Amino acid sequence: MSVENKLNISASPHVRSKTSSKRIMLDVIIALVPALIAAVFIFGYRVLAVTATTVLTAVIAEYLSRKAMKRHNTIGDFSAVVTGVLLAFNLPVTIPLWMAAIGSVIAIVVVKQMFGGIGQNFVNPALIGRIVLLSSFSTDMTCWTEPLKWRTGDAVTTATPLALMAADKKDQLTGLADMLLGVRAGCLGETCAIALIIGGVYLIIRKVISPVIPLVYIGTFSVITLIAGNGDFTYLAYQIMGGGLLLGAFFMATDYATCPINFKGKIVYAIGCGLLTAVIRLFGSLPEGVSFSIILMNILTPHIESLTTPKPFGTVKEKKAKKEAAE
Amino acid sequence: MAEKRSMGKEFTKGFISENPVLRLVLGTCPTLAVTTSVVNAIGMGIAATIVLIGSNIVISALRKIIPSKVRIPAFVVVIASFVTIVQMLVKAFVPVLDESLGVYLPLIVVNCIILGRAEAFASKNPVLVSAVDGLGMGLGFTTALLCMSSIREIIGAGTFLAGTQSLLALFGENVLGGFDGFTLISGNGALKPMVILILAPGGFFVFGMLMACVNKLAEKKGKPKAELKGCSSCPMAATCSLECKNDIKEGNV
Numbered sequence: 075m076s077v078e079n080k081l082n083i084s085a086s087p088h089v090r091s092k093t094s095s096k097r098i099m100l101d102v103i104i105a106l107v108p109a110l111i112a113a114v115f116i117f118g119y120r121v122l123a124v125t126a127t128t129v130l131t132a133v134i135a136e137y138l139s140r141k142a143m144k145r146h147n148t149i150g151d152f153s154a155v156v157t158g159v160l161l162a163f164n165l166p167v168t169i170p171l172w173m174a175a176i177g178s179v180i181a182i183v184v185v186k187q188m189f190g191g192i193g194q195n196f197v198n199p200a201l202i203g204r205i206v207l208l209s210s211f212s213t214d215m216t217c218w219t220e221p222l223k224w225r226t227g228d229a230v231t232t233a234t235p236l237a238l239m240a241a242d243k244k245d246q247l248t249g250l251a252d253m254l255l256g257v258r259a260g261c262l263g264e265t266c267a268i269a270l271i272i273g274g275v276y277l278i279i280r281k282v283i284s285p286v287i288p289l290v291y292i293g294t295f296s297v298i299t300l301i302a303g304n305g306d307f308t309y310l311a312y313q314i315m316g317g318g319l320l321l322g323a324f325f326m327a328t329d330y331a332t333c334p335i336n337f338k339g340k341i342v343y344a345i346g347c348g349l350l351t352a353v354i355r356l357f358g359s360l361p362e363g364v365s366f367s368i369i370l371m372n373i374l375t376p377h378i379e380s381l382t383t384p385k386p387f388g389t390v391k392e393k394k395a396k397k398e399a400a401e
Numbered sequence: 402m403a404e405k406r407s408m409g410k411e412f413t414k415g416f417i418s419e420n421p422v423l424r425l426v427l428g429t430c431p432t433l434a435v436t437t438s439v440v441n442a443i444g445m446g447i448a449a450t451i452v453l454i455g456s457n458i459v460i461s462a463l464r465k466i467i468p469s470k471v472r473i474p475a476f477v478v479v480i481a482s483f484v485t486i487v488q489m490l491v492k493a494f495v496p497v498l499d500e501s502l503g504v505y506l507p508l509i510v511v512n513c514i515i516l517g518r519a520e521a522f523a524s525k526n527p528v529l530v531s532a533v534d535g536l537g538m539g540l541g542f543t544t545a546l547l548c549m550s551s552i553r554e555i556i557g558a559g560t561f562l563a564g565t566q567s568l569l570a571l572f573g574e575n576v577l578g579g580f581d582g583f584t585l586i587s588g589n590g591a592l593k594p595m596v597i598l599i600l601a602p603g604g605f606f607v608f609g610m611l612m613a614c615v616n617k618l619a620e621k622k623g624k625p626k627a628e629l630k631g632c633s634s635c636p637m638a639a640t641c642s643l644e645c646k647n648d649i650k651e652g653n654v
Contacts, residue, residue, distance in 0.1 A: 170591070172591075172592075173593075176595070184606070206597055206602075209596060209597045209600060209602075210595040210596045210597040210598075211593055211595070211596070212596070214593070
């Protein structure tokens with residue numbers, strides 16, 4: 075190497091990190107693997123069929139929509155794969171595969187690509203996919219099978235823990251250990267609490283997500299639920315592990331494009347998510363409200379961001395400056 | 402209208418280039434509300450077209466008598482009388498349609514398309530041209546409603562033209578052999594209708610997609626895109642109390 079090359083001065087940034095969207099998305103996929111394996115154990119091999127359908131459709135939809143809009147291809151960053159896996163995690167295992175495919179196409183084409191692709195989506199694509207399916211095919215989307223029954227071949231429909239609690243049938247609930255291991259009815263990826271926590275901790279250690287949003291989200295939710303449940307910690311444990319709260323808090327609410335960047339903004343956002351989830355679960359007609367609360371806070375994110383922008387050191391606020399000028 | 406256009410052009414502009422719903426973005430409220438079924442959409446389209454032709458003719462005939470200061474109330478009175486006539490006729494001859502359209506039938510009074518055509522066209526043009534404009538705009542509105550409701554009904558409810566008999570009640574009972582629409586997706590088979598398209602979010606979605614398609618069509622013909630241009634395109638700009646800072650900066654005012 076000659077001397078000139080060594081002294082070459084380039085424009086900033088000079089320090090480059092190896093972090094790329096691809097690396098982040100790969101980390102998210104790795105973090106989702108434990109929950110996927112747990113889901114296969116709990117609900118059977120159909121889990122793989124549903125996940126493969128959503129992932130494949132998401133990738134194909136991404137490729138085709140980028141092609142149709144004459145933009146460069148972005149399936150290499152794996153974000154479509156993440157969306158596909160997250161959508162599959164939000165579906166019941168018995169869902170007809172064509173419905174899962176429709177959800178994937180809506181998530182990728184309508185929510186993501188029509189708004190400009192990765193980083194431009196205004197709400198979480200997988201959650202909109204879920205909500206569209208839920209309001210379109212409500213019977214198929216709320217058909218829950220009993221866990222571990224797939225081995226014997228009979229699929230018995232049952233209710234989710236949250237629905238049981240809402241209907242005041244607490245005697246039919248499984249034990250807390252079963253809840254932790256995910257042996258309960260529910261969407262295929264949301265049941266195994268321990269696998270989701272492992273995945274979440276992995277993401278936090280890899281610094282892919284900041285712990286602020288999940289902690290404040292679950293914290294706010296816990297405080298409200300404790301007050302509403304008269305300080306009953308068993309009730310709280312069922313509420314935290316009984317629905318999609320852990321999946322939502324670690325993997326959905328922390329989507330980069332749809333949550334605030336600042337520390338203060340993140341706290342406001344997470345408190346809002348927790349509050350809305352608790353309110354929907356306690357007072358709403360639906361037993362579960364994680365997806366709706368995250369979507370609502372996603373939409374509020376630009377406003378939270380503009381209200382929590384940090385003040386650069388040494389500057390005076392516009393109003394104050396005007397006031398002083400008037401004096 | 403500074404330039405003189407042919408009668409045919411006044412008629413056809415309502416379909417694509419100046420389609421009231423998809424290009425001028427007027428009358429969106431009834432559009433979103435009644436397009437859950439094709440029959441409702443046809444009923445609404447016909448009712449609005451009749452009112453539009455009538456009000457355009459009368460307002461155009463009276464355009465030299467109506468003082469410009471009270472023109473809006475005068476237009477509304479003329480439109481309201483036509484709407485009342487149409488509503489009474491619908492109530493008398495097709496009562497089922499009146500039930501399903503509900504409040505949106507009397508609300509034609511405040512439909513922006515009709516008031517907009519009165520203000521922008523009928524009050525400045527002779528009677529015959531105004532009538533043709535009203536017919537074209539009304540049919541354009543009906544076409545837009547028809548497109549939207551077809552998509553929403555077929556995918557959202559799995560039927561097409563369901564409840565046709567309620568509209569055909571005008572011609573007696575069991576016309577066309579008692580034809581009452583097709584059932585495309587029964588819900589018992591593998592396919593199920595996608596209910597969200599019948600709900601409000603689906604309505605907005607289909608509306609946006611159709612608008613995008615018509616924009617694309619118009620672009621191919623070299624026409625400008627439909628877009629909101631801020632204060633400069635607002636008819637109330639002259640009397641508006643709000644300061645249009647951007648417009649003043651850009652020197653548009």
